[in-house]
Amino acid sequence: MQTEKNFSIWYIMLAFVLLVGPFALSFHMHYPDEMYYSDAAVKMLQTGDIQTTYLGSGELRFKKPILTYWFVLAGFELFGVSPFSSRLLFLLAGAATIGFVFWAAKIFFKDYRVANLAALIMASHPVLILSSTRSIPDVLLGMFMAMSAAGFVGFLKYGNDTPKRYSWILYLGLAFAFEVKGLPAAALGGLGLLYLLINPWQRIKLSKLAYFPALLAGLFIASYWFVAMYWIHGADYLNSFVEDQVGMRVASRYLLVSQNLLIASVLMIALFVPWFIFSFKGFKKYFKELFSEEKAFTGFTVLWVIAILLMSAVVSKFYERYLLPVIPMATVWLAWLLIRNGILEKVKLMKGILFFFFGLNFLILIIGVFFNAMLPTSFWVWIQIVFTALILLYLAIKSKRGNDLPLAISLSVLLLFFGVSISTYQISLPDAGQHVKQYAKKEQIALGSKIGYLGHLHTGSKIRIGLGPEYFMTDMNEKNFDQLYREFDYLILEEKHLSKLPVDKYDVELAALNWDPKYFTQMFKGIWDGNAEEVKFKTGKKFYWAKPL
Structure with a gap:
């Protein structure tokens, strides 16, 4: 392990951004829920209302x-409207x-x-x-819960002599986390x-914990949006919020709850790959030693982990990203365990x-070279290939x-994502939104045009980003298409919906074509x-793209 003097957390953070960046900052992959946030943000630019959130359909x-x-x-x-x-x-x-x-560590x-x-594991x-490659709440929730964890750790370290700065860190972290995702932050914060x-083992006086400034x-930040929405829209908005936070997400079937709990528990360990491998030998012994040495710290970590496992168990559909809010705290504890367990002496392992990761990276690099040698590519992709080597x-x-x-193990994991983007460059880029952007520019489509869209909503979100706020694009569905399509200056339709359009009244041209990953064998x-x-x-x-005749 590098010495404290020559270890720089800024170096690790920069390496994270540079190695994950090529995969994250273009639509090599597009997570479904991203559309809710990017569609609403484009609408905010168009309306100037930054409080109210809309779907691409205008709802x-x-x-x-x-x-x-x-x-x-x-x-x-x-930086303008773009995937980046x-x-x-x-x-x-x-x-x-x-x-x-x-x-925190x-x-x-x-x-x-x-x-x-701990930094290398995280x-x-x-x-x-x-989570860092998607514009959805989870990585923000993880960041702000990690921030609050540093505040909690300050109280666990200093007790009733805790400096006031840790109160600020704790409450602001929880407040921002609540403004990201609501009840999960409130539950973990309240338990903490x-x-x-x-x-x-380390009780904090209420007078010390309740540092009022x-x-x-924190209360002002956490309640701001909720008060604003009540002022603007009345109490009805709460029905949608509560349904998402509680109603739709809470499962009542015992089998599903048991299944989710088992999956969450296994993934909580397994996703610390490959670091959990070093903890097997002597885990029981060292756990007892660490608990005996720092009961308050270990107890807090165990409480948060159990809490997130139970919350993950009762959701109607479990995702591994639900574990992220407590992973920072668990990472600190795991790093402590591994140092005590002698990870630095396990050189052969x-x-x-x-x-293993070296070989996996080399295989991914070879696949990327193949794709880009056989297809037209960018000069910068070859620079990326050289950089990977x-x-x-x-x-x-x-x-x-x-x-x-x-350090080398941590970088080798990050390099996997850097290398994968070399191949997905040929599969995914330019995405449909960038194709449509180029088409609109080539055809000199007037700014401010109203455009109706019928097709896959995730692709529609990418097209909305490609067109930007200068065009007013509205999502339609098959049920309302016949009633709405005449209201727009232009239409964009997925191929399977072309039959719904009266061909004698529209001029239709291909605006975007991308590989379909499900036909990977045919593509290869x-x-x-x-x-x-x-x-x-x-x-x-x-x-x-359909233009009225």
């Missing part, structure tokens, strides 16, 4: 608090989460190796990485505060794991020094046989 949506929408909106305001700007602040939030984890532990290892956690008041500031060489050099192995064969464009046209996803 109101109150299922989540406002802060995620504002992160997307801030990216659009700073919709996700940039979420990628930076992922990097900031690593910083908060490092800081450094607050509590005198052994600098714990903080260093940087390579697949849930953090994937109750624990500080009643745990028998920080507490009131670390080298074996590094060589140089990093692999760097990792090979790092593998010779035992102290550098944890077409590339190998040299007729990729023909196969792409036959099996790809097509979207058409």
